[in-house]
Amino acid sequence: MSTGPRVVYQQGDHVCTLFGSHEEQLSAAVDYISQGLERGERCLYVCGEQTPSEFRCALRDAGIDVAGEEARGSLVLLTKETGHLKGGSFNASRMIAMLSTAVEDALSDGFAGLCAAGDMTWVLDEAAGSDELQEYEALLNHFYKSHRALGLCQYNRRRLPAGILDHGIATHPMIRIDGPILLTNPFYELPETAMCRTAQVEGVDDRIEQLRSGAVVSSR
Numbered sequence: 001m002s003t004g005p006r007v008v009y010q011q012g013d014h015v016c017t018l019f020g021s022h023e024e025q026l027s028a029a030v031d032y033i034s035q036g037l038e039r040g041e042r043c044l045y046v047c048g049e050q051t052p053s054e055f056r057c058a059l060r061d062a063g064i065d066v067a068g069e070e071a072r073g074s075l076v077l078l079t080k081e082t083g084h085l086k087g088g089s090f091n092a093s094r095m096i097a098m099l100s101t102a103v104e105d106a107l108s109d110g111f112a113g114l115c116a117a118g119d120m121t122w123v124l125d126e127a128a129g130s131d132e133l134q135e136y137e138a139l140l141n142h143f144y145k146s147h148r149a150l151g152l153c154q155y156n157r158r159r160l161p162a163g164i165l166d167h168g169i170a171t172h173p174m175i176r177i178d179g180p181i182l183l184t185n186p187f188y189e190l191p192e193t194a195m196c197r198t199a200q201v202e203g204v205d206d207r208i209e210q211l212r213s214g215a216v217v218s219s220r
Contacts, residue, residue, distance in 0.1 A: 007182045009035050011113050013150040014141050015182070016172035018157045018165070018208060025049065025154055026058045028176055029117060032152045034062060036115025037074055042106035044076045046083035048119025049156065073109060080122035090122075090129035092136035096143055103147045113148035120155050123164055133164065137171035138195035152176075157208060163199035165208070170194050175211050183211060 009015070009032060019025040029045065036043040047055050055077060056066045069075035084090055086098075103114045123130050137153065144151055155168040169175070171194045175183045187207055189197065 007031065007176060007180045009115075009150055009152075011148055011150050012145050013152075013174060014144045014172055015150075015152045015174045015176055016168050016185075017152060017154045018168070018175060018177045018211065019154060020157050020178075022049070024178070025119070025156070026055075027180075028152070029055070029119075029154065030058055030062045030064075031180065032117055033059065033075070033115065034064060036150075037064065037069060039115070040112040041115040042074055042076065042102070042109070042111040042113075043069075043115045044078065044102055044117070046078045046080065046118035046122075048080060048121040048154075050119075052077040052079065074111065080119075080125070083118060084122045085125065085127050089127050090132060090136075092129075092132040092139060095136055096139055099140075099143065099149070100147070103149050107148065113150075115150055117152040118154065120153055120164070120168070121159065123160065134167040134171060134197055134199075135195040137167060138189075138191040141171070141173065141191045162201045162204040166199045166201060166204050167194075167197070169204075169207060169211070170197060170200075177208075177211050185211070187211075 017028045019028060033043045033045060045055065059066050066075065084095060099116060102116070106114045123133060140151055153168065153172065155165060157165060169185065169187050170189045173185055173188045175185045177183065
């Protein structure tokens with residue numbers, strides 16, 4: 001895990017992690033979940049490249065009492081089958097409704113809000129409805145700003161197609177890449193534009209390299 005400066009997350013955030021390795025993904029996810037637990041939020045993580053058991057091991061290695069947090073309901077681990085692809089397909093409205101209910105449940109159970117995160121490799125299944133991804137990500141910007149919640153979407157820049165990466169970049173106002181630095185995303189598009197956008201495959205690698213240069217670091 002990185003020992004450098006720590007990213008600080010807060011409710012209303014919608015962040016994209018463009019990770020390039022197993023270690024980078026886990027470092028970002030564990031740090032994010034750890035902060036949510038510290039803030040007294042319910043943490044919901046949809047596993048993808050790791051099984052829930054593997055992710056539990058990573059959390060325990062970071063000093064988190066996983067069994068205790070799950071027992072008190074502060075940590076909830078899902079898979080793509082119980083998350084994005086529940087019922088075998090993806091539906092943007094259904095996912096937004098699920099998150100809305102999760103926020104309400106978290107607050108009613110005494111938590112400070114919902115700290116949600118998910119591994120986006122489920123799109124590789126090409127399940128029905130996957131073409132609603134950009135609409136979903138765009139709508140999440142309104143959702144997180146209007147609810148006591150925040151979200152971290154993890155995109156594998158080595159495995160996901162250029163079009164998916166382009167949608168991910170366009171729909172997140174903040175990016176985390178190559179370590180614990182939060183970047184203001186110069187390629188972000190407003191939700192009203194992004195939800196109907198067509199992927200711009202040309203130049204995706206160049207845009208990622210510009211982000212990796214850390215040219216626009218968040219002032220937070």
